[in-house]
Amino acid sequence: MQELRIDMSACVARGLCSEVLAPRLGRDEWGYPWAVDESGRGTTRMPLVAGEERAAREAARLCPVRALLLTRVTPAA
Amino acid sequence: MNRHLEPQQARDESPRLLAAADPSWGAHLAAHGELPPAGGLEALAAAAAAAGLAGRGGAGFPTARKLLSLRGTAPLVIANGSEGDSFSAKDAMLLARAPWLVLEGLRLLAEAVGSRRTVVRAPAEALAGIRAADPGQECSEATGTFIEGEASAVVAAVTGRAALPSFHALPLSQTQPGRPPALVLNVETLAVLALAWRTAARGAPPPSTRLYTVSGDGVGGPLPDGAWGPSALAPGQRWVIEADAGASAAEVLEAAGLDASRLAATGASVLVGGRHGHWLGAEQVAGGAMRVAGSASPRGTGGGMLHVVGAERCPVDLVAELAQVLAEDSAGQCGPCVFGLPALAASVGALARGSGGSPHELEELCQRVAGRGACHHPDGAVGFLRSSLAAFGEEFALHARGSCSALHAHGDRARRGLALTGPVPGPAQGGNREVA
Ligand code: SF4
Ligand code: SF4
Numbered sequence: 001m002q003e004l005r006i007d008m009s010a011c012v013a014r015g016l017c018s019e020v021l022a023p024r025l026g027r028d029e030w031g032y033p034w035a036v037d038e039s040g041r042g043t044t045r046m047p048l049v050a051g052e053e054r055a056a057r058e059a060a061r062l063c064p065v066r067a068l069l070l071t072r073v074t075p076a077a
Numbered sequence: 078m079n080r081h082l083e084p085q086q087a088r089d090e091s092p093r094l095l096a097a098a099d100p101s102w103g104a105h106l107a108a109h110g111e112l113p114p115a116g117g118l119e120a121l122a123a124a125a126a127a128a129g130l131a132g133r134g135g136a137g138f139p140t141a142r143k144l145l146s147l148r149g150t151a152p153l154v155i156a157n158g159s160e161g162d163s164f165s166a167k168d169a170m171l172l173a174r175a176p177w178l179v180l181e182g183l184r185l186l187a188e189a190v191g192s193r194r195t196v197v198r199a200p201a202e203a204l205a206g207i208r209a210a211d212p213g214q215e216c217s218e219a220t221g222t223f224i225e226g227e228a229s230a231v232v233a234a235v236t237g238r239a240a241l242p243s244f245h246a247l248p249l250s251q252t253q254p255g256r257p258p259a260l261v262l263n264v265e266t267l268a269v270l271a272l273a274w275r276t277a278a279r280g281a282p283p284p285s286t287r288l289y290t291v292s293g294d295g296v297g298g299p300l301p302d303g304a305w306g307p308s309a310l311a312p313g314q315r316w317v318i319e320a321d322a323g324a325s326a327a328e329v330l331e332a333a334g335l336d337a338s339r340l341a342a343t344g345a346s347v348l349v350g351g352r353h354g355h356w357l358g359a360e361q362v363a364g365g366a367m368r369v370a371g372s373a374s375p376r377g378t379g380g381g382m383l384h385v386v387g388a389e390r391c392p393v394d395l396v397a398e399l400a401q402v403l404a405e406d407s408a409g410q411c412g413p414c415v416f417g418l419p420a421l422a423a424s425v426g427a428l429a430r431g432s433g434g435s436p437h438e439l440e441e442l443c444q445r446v447a448g449r450g451a452c453h454h455p456d457g458a459v460g461f462l463r464s465s466l467a468a469f470g471e472e473f474a475l476h477a478r479g480s481c482s483a484l485h486a487h488g489d490r491a492r493r494g495l496a497l498t499g500p501v502p503g504p505a506q507g508g509n510r511e512v513a
Contacts, residue, residue, distance in 0.1 A: 007244035008411035009451035028445055032412035042413075043448050 001073045004046040004056045010067035017059040091285040092272045105177040113278035115188035128273040128283035134263030135380035151191045152258040158199030159219040159226035164351035164382040167288035169203040170317040176206035182267025223406040228261040241408045242452035287322040291333040293385035344388040350379020353457025356468035396465040397429035403458040414455045417446035431479040
């Protein structure tokens, strides 16, 4: 499975990604993007469902600080 | 005094981390004997597994699994004694008292994985023992901030970058552009590895102890019924105790010379795991707990830190102070941490002062912050705050009404907290109380 991961240490909250990936990617009260999981919790990982990959690639390309990463799901360190 | 760790039992059956009388090579050999020759990674992992070894820095990840994940990588190996949490003093104590065990663990590991570079990272004072033992060992000086002990920050510091955590999509043991594969193990984990390697070779029972740091607040002064509270738990003092790795909080406190059942009877609570820790109430301590029953926290004993908060110290006040410290601990990189932790601190502070806010609002804020940093600092902070709300809900409610049951004259009492942001003191200021 692919997922979009947000490097929060790089993100500068310009919000381009959430425009491309709305409503799956929202923004918090400080402007930083978040993916909302089933429990309503904001996270930095957005598992991609069918048909989302293109938009995710576009978001990663648009991010001015390259804070978005498309990865295969790997076990945590 | 100590029902659960009979001295001769501990001495005969399993080796002890602080068994050497002094840091000299002679004392080390007399206490532990020669180190059997290094072997393969599988054998070392088996020795770690036999001892049930999990990382002693706080995260508690099974060491054998970590080692086996390194097959074929020849990583940079780092002994981490950064110990940035001021509730902990055990790594500094270990480096001062048993530098040889740490060096042996480091070498065993380096040989097993075919690593060419090993580094010991710790605050300068804590490195003195290592430098005296082996002047050729590469060392790296930590400055003692909380966040720089995080594994990716340690790797960054040792490879010439700023000592800040970094986002890593892959485990640190795998190569990622701009970063060599690295293995970071806590210094105590390495010392246990050196003991476990010996016992595995001898077919002896594996090491079964761990180091705990016991500190306290509001439990040091003489109480009306006599001076039972040892001055050892005066604010700012920390005691390093070696006791059974599976001990309950009460057992560790007893090993430190405290009367755990009387502490519990007076309504003291225990913060287990330092700044990212969780609270045990008096009843849980009396009931033999170390971790909160049913808690999802993977941290367990969280680096072995036990901070006893006596009934005369207001826990809500302490929680608010710590929330502020946690906000200042942020490495200033990730928005949700940079903005979220100060917001959390402000919310807890307002609750504690009775100037607004509600537990519900705090919980909502927690949900917006948890899991959203490049490192686990926001998660640790949120875990601590949630545990605080659960443990002191009534007290928070009292505060919200402008009252406090710890002291009625809230507001003008002397602050007696630990120097929460100060550097880790050397062992001379702590002291070692061994069970034997
Ligand atoms: S586009 Fe990049 S910098 Fe902008 S909000 Fe998204 S991740 Fe952050
Ligand atoms: S989560 Fe906080 S402490 Fe961790 S890297 Fe980001 S800003 Fe730094």
